[in-house]
Amino acid sequence: MIVYTSRSQDLAGDLDAGAQIGSACVEVVSQLSVRPRYVLVKGGNTAISIVRDGLGTQQALALGQILPGVPVWQLGKESCWPDAPCVVFPGNVGQEDSLAEAIKILREASDGI
Numbered sequence: 001m002i003v004y005t006s007r008s009q010d011l012a013g014d015l016d017a018g019a020q021i022g023s024a025c026v027e028v029v030s031q032l033s034v035r036p037r038y039v040l041v042k043g044g045n046t047a048i049s050i051v052r053d054g055l056g057t058q059q060a061l062a063l064g065q066i067l068p069g070v071p072v073w074q075l076g077k078e079s080c081w082p083d084a085p086c087v088v089f090p091g092n093v094g095q096e097d098s099l100a101e102a103i104k105i106l107r108e109a110s111d112g113i
Helices: 015-031 045-054 098-110
Strands: 040-041 060-067 068-075 085-089
Touching: 015 045, 015 085, 040 045, 040 098, 045 085, 060 085, 085 098
Parallel strands: 040 085
Antiparallel strands: 060 068, 068 085
């Protein structure tokens, strides 16, 4: 399952719109009932809000990087998906195809799970 928001408008300077988008994403993620093989969140504050508030994560273990500057965390026992791998992809990191590359790596890795 992929949950995403459209970026048809430039909302970079609109803090209210960004907060509304973040809140909506947190709400959607917190309602998911199927445990995924992995979680990948992209974007700065929205990504952290999703991990912290949407998934209920208070602690995470840093496992390494999937790509330069893109950490992989193991979600804490208190989260709604304990021990799930979580990639927190900063919004300003990578090239045009980096997100697709990370997804390919995750899919290949999760085939054996």
